[in-house]
Amino acid sequence: MxxxxxxxxxxxxxxxxxxxxxxxxxxxxxxxxxxxxxxxxxxxxxxxxxxxxxxxxxxxxxxxxxxxxxxxxxxxxxxxxxxxxxxxxxxxxxxxxxxxxxxxxxxxxxxxxxxxxxxGDTRVEDCEELEKLQELHDAVYEQARDWFQNLKIHFHDQILQHFGPMPEREADIQATPNGPACCWWLLAVLPIDPRYQLSVLSMTSLKERLVKIQHILTYLQSIPNN
Missing domain, CATH: 2.30.130.40 (LON domain-like)
Structure with missing residues (x-):
């Protein structure tokens, strides 16, 4: 309405x-x-x-x-x-x-x-859940780095020019209310619809955000010559 x-x-x-x-x-x-x-x-x-x-x-x-x-x-x-x-x-x-x-x-x-x-993201306090979240983050980070390094050179250079390099891996993934910077850098550079980007921006769960990004990366890496 x-x-x-x-x-x-x-x-x-x-x-x-x-x-x-x-x-x-x-x-x-x-x-x-x-x-x-x-x-x-x-x-x-x-x-x-x-x-x-x-x-x-x-x-x-x-x-x-x-x-x-x-x-x-x-x-x-x-x-x-x-x-x-x-x-x-x-x-x-x-x-x-x-x-x-x-x-x-x-x-x-x-x-x-x-x-x-x-x-801001909802903090994960349970040690076991936090360990799983860290593992998910590390897996997505490595997958994202692999995707970025294997892009065609002109796409790679365009991203570097407009958004800079991929942020470094952060020691504390819950250090800020927004979570790791790499998630936002990826959301900005991945070729996806703005409405989908908006849905991820509004999430307050780092786990859900990482899973969404993981799904996007997996799809992009399945496309030949991507």
Whole structure:
């Protein structure tokens, strides 16, 4: 069901950690993964300047939803640098941070806003379960490294240029609420539908996320000359 947009007065705070968060409706973004942007629409140029002027340097990224305007889950982006062009456009270097779920939607001066809650993985405390999770992670990591190393050279180089090298294996797979960075790097580079990527982004179980990625890798490796 379509949710009615709520208009927010410009006199209210532009952004806090979870209230009235500016939402850029464009592409998938992931924790720890760079997300370069070319900002040219006037509404997003305004949004970007406000993020810089207020010092937050953060906004949410979601993909489009025909009924709601944007989907229910997304990723916060932190602005690392901005190159403003003479005509008002800008090239923005951002990197993914916390994941979030949209609670309510709003609008401010043409761009979307949202009240959100941050998402984090459910920690595994049982020693036996954690050991199995570590084994699954290690198996998926090795499978992913094998897939990446065996890509055709032009695909391999394109990924390196846009996303950088595959993250190193992490000693503590539960060190952060988002889990291992390699999962998000893989989700960004694997050739899969954004809606499928979104379903994995919204998961709060590292085990489920690893299993999904494992299934994708197994399928891709079964295709001749992949």
């Amino acid at each position: 379509c949710q009615k947009l709520k208009y927010v007065s410009p006199s209210r705070p532009l952004c806090s950690l979870t209230k009235n968060v500016p939402i850029f409706v464009c592409t998938m973004a992931y924790p720890t993964v760079p997300c370069p942007l070319h900002v040219f629409e006037p509404r997003y140029r305004l949004m970007l300047r406000r993020c810089m002027d207020t010092g937050t340097r953060k906004f949410g990224m979601c993909i489009n939803d025909p009924q709601k305007g944007f989907v229910d889950h997304g990723c916060m982006l932190t602005i690392r640098s901005v190159h403003f062009l003479p005509d008002g456009r800008s090239v923005v270097d951002t990197i993914g941070g916390k994941r979030f779920r949209v609670l309510t939607r709003g609008m401010m001066d043409g761009y979307s806003t949202a009240n959100i809650e941050h998402l």
